[in-house]
Amino acid sequence: MGSNPAMKTPKDAAIAGYGVYIPRYRLPSEEVARIWRGGEEAPLIKKAVAALDEDITTMAVEAARRALKMAEVKELGAIFVGTETKPYAVKPTSTIVAQALAQHKVLASDLEFACKAGTEALQLILALIGSGMIESGLAIGVDTAQGRPGDDLEFTAASAAAAYILSKRDGDSIAVVEGASSYVSDTTDFWRRAGQPYPRHLSRFTGEPAYFHHIQSAVKNLFAEFGYKPSDFKYAVFHQPNPRFPVEVALRLGFNLEQIKPGLLNPYVGNPYAANSLLGLAAVLDEAHVNDLILLCSFGSGAGSDALSIRVLDGVEVKRRKAQNKVMDMLKAAVDIDYATYAKLRGKIVG
């Protein structure tokens, strides 16, 4: 395999604001086990479940409004929505978000790369700002992930949104992306054919050749190119499809549990696909200090990873105080539901 040079990220583009939306309802995994596994032991996860009248469009708008408020940016030049659970197969979600935000002079598009589409959106916005094509842009990772009833995925497939406003760097900027490295291959561990409601997966592929290979490759390339070592980072956020994989990949790459704990939300939210690692990043930005270095690495089936090194800037504290929208507060507002309520909320039964 040839070399995979890291990307030269623009130094004059930075995160100006971020906002997350986690729906209120939580389905404990024991409920899935109670219905489909005869009550056998389940992993200790509660997954976020969207209400009947929520979809990726509504959650994207909620997250974007919070991000805009924090960023105090008036005009956007681009809106990208990364998702795999579009309510319309044809007709963009990004235009509905644009209308709801009263932003019309924008390049708008939806991106799909399983759980990786959110970090992709972020990289593309960075590039547009760096090239001088736009001043500010909005990147959203959002999904209402669903598993076939009784399938392994049903324990974790969750709903949430994370939105990031990127803008020309100034004294109020929150963080800058120092380096980026992406790695992809044709490795099918998970897919959904057009017209099908639920995805399929090959369990034997999910770990080693898919998740671990792509994340480790992207991170190792990033480290080689920029000379980083794990101890340079205060925090590391890896894609977290379950509570186990991110811990294992962190340890393999030389990180410790202290570095990953603040961004490890899987036990409280489940796996909201394209929002997954961006949600972890938001939780980290909620507590990070100026000059902290953060590693963010997504993984999407099909397959690929984006590894980003993110340096926290001076604006973080003032912006955070103004925004008052912490991931932790959204986690505290959660309400547990049973499987019957879950079935109603996700349209599995209709009255």
Added chain:
Amino acid sequence: MAISYWRRRDRYYRLLGNRCTQCNSEYYPPAYLCRRCGSESLVDVEMPTTGQILTYTILREVMSGFEGQQPIVIGIVQLDNGVKVLGQIVDTPLDALKIGCRVRLVFRKIRDESNVGQIYYGYKFTALC
């Protein structure tokens, strides 16, 4: 999208009303002339996103397009600028609902034209009590 809904989408998506430039009275839905001073000079303005429940009712039988959502709570909300709007109140257990509850604006699906039609989005409220 039905033409009438499409025309009003900013009202439904952003709670876009208007304000009289003469006496600052605010209206939702937008007024053609100020009901207080008679001025015809009004500018678009987004309504506040918080308010309180003035009254509400619970629908246990629902119209077509709303199947599966029952019970539905419809309330009259007084926004923080004094304007009263009608809207659905969601994500709130019925036994927690009270007149006077603070509410926050949320963006939700209003209704679906089955699996093949269009999706209508708009504002609703969620109680903070």
